[in-house]
Amino acid sequence: MSDGTALIGDVIYPTDPATGQRATGKFPVLLSQNPYACDTTEGNLRGLGQGAMGDPAYFAEHGYIYASVCVRGTGRSGGTFDMFGPRERRDGVELVTWAANRLAGSNGTIGLTGCSYLGTNQLFTASLLPRGSAVKAMLPACTGAETYREAMISGGMPTQTRNYFAHLGARMGPRAGVYGADIAANVQRGGDKAYAGPWANARTPGNLAAAIVRADIPTLLWSGNLDIFAQGSQEMYTYLQNAYFHRPAYASPTPGQRNTPRYQAFVGPGGHGEGLDRTVALDWFDTWLKGKHTGLRSTKTPLHRYEQGTGDWVHTTAFQQVRTYTPYYLGRDGILGTARPRSTGADRIAYVEPSAANGRLTYTTKPFREGAKLAGPISATLSASSTGTNLTLIARLDDIAPDGTATKITSGSLVASLRALDKKRSWRDTNGVVIRPYGTFTSDQYLRPGQLYPLTIGLSPRVARLAPGHALRLTLTTQMLRADCLTALGVDPCYPTDPQQRSLPGIYTVHHSSMALSAVNLPLVGGWGRE
16 A cells, blocks of 8 residues: 555456466456455455355356455554544555556456445445546445444444444454454443544445545445345435435435436345345446446336335335325324324333333234335334433334234334434425434433423334234333344444443333324325225
8 A cells, every 4th residue: 555554365367167277358356345354365255255245256257356355454454453444445545546557457447346344445435536437336235324323323322233343353353353342442431432423423424425426436235124224225325316416415315306327225135244146246247347238227216125024126216205204193002093192191111121011112003904005214203201311212113913923114212312313414204204313413411300302213214015904013112132132233222331321220201192292103105004
């Protein structure tokens, strides 16, 4: 690199099947920047099982050189690790120049590829590239517009991803391990990295949407409904489409608005790194790097989403399919309905595990006679108070079958002291209801005990279809089951910071009256949803 640091990587070349030797001629290059298992060549290539949209040899067999370079400060590469920091981003630009102009066999045409960390660093690299660079397409999989929100923090509380940082050394090597341990400790004690301050904002790809569009690189995002970037991938798609057409980048999408096939997204049913289709990836790179006619360049519906309940793929233009939402109000006796409550009502819940007494509240609709379809972000607007100076609520929406079987649709959460919203980046429906909150998460605003506060909880967006006779149930809890918090990655509020552990205990009251409404706001698609 320009500062003298050596980055080490591995290159896979196409082979002449007649001789078994490296094929002659020049080929386009797929470049990934990999921090995982980079201590050996074999480890680097195994690490690409997570990051390469499948076996890199598959792409070599289809006429691409595959170059995987270990990120600065990991494995065999030199330097100091700084997750998505300024020097690492500059490395990405210099690696593009190397792959285009100095790598033997390169024809000068580059595609960026990879999943998770290898997906996110593509977005940062692209934001620094000039228009007309050697990069002609990229496929940032398992990533999105946010790293702090959704992946690291759920509504203000650290998620299972804390475990990822705490054990970063096992994945990236000792230098990254020290970095990850410092981040985890800082967040736990409620330090600056527990909030959306300079460190988090500098690592938020969505903030760079306009710069990425200026680089003019066709981009295919890929995630899943159970991914830690399920919402962020669709937001990034929206920001790129908006910036391309000179709309405000962070404006809510409008069904039927102009779109371009240069920016597409797939959102499947799986979790982080799951369901990646290498044949689609190959088509994407063949389209933009080799000029093949695959249909991807001409599609009118560049957003491809898996529909829960049917298993179908829905091809559309915007992930918010409904402009006017339908509020379902919380009421007495666990009712969830379209009629506003006329009398005073309230339910109490304690800050305990959901299996404990007073650990959960449930509200259920009547069965939908003809079924129902949801398509878009979802929010819960709740009126709540606490006996203490803080509270936290987890909202989960389930599909309830006639036999009582519950199937999770989506969930979200909020720590009330971090309830402040960025009004410019929060989305509202035609009635002014916030249906996709964007929290500021910059500082705590603690509660006055007993005082009523309006809270808006964002639930991850979904396309879901309920069969006839099924109902919806909203469940409110205050803590996750400990068993659900042991994974390395997740989007659930699992690990309260030290200040949160001190402020959250108490009894919470969820109000549902004519003067203190509580509701879940549903993107019911027209023609569906009659009870």
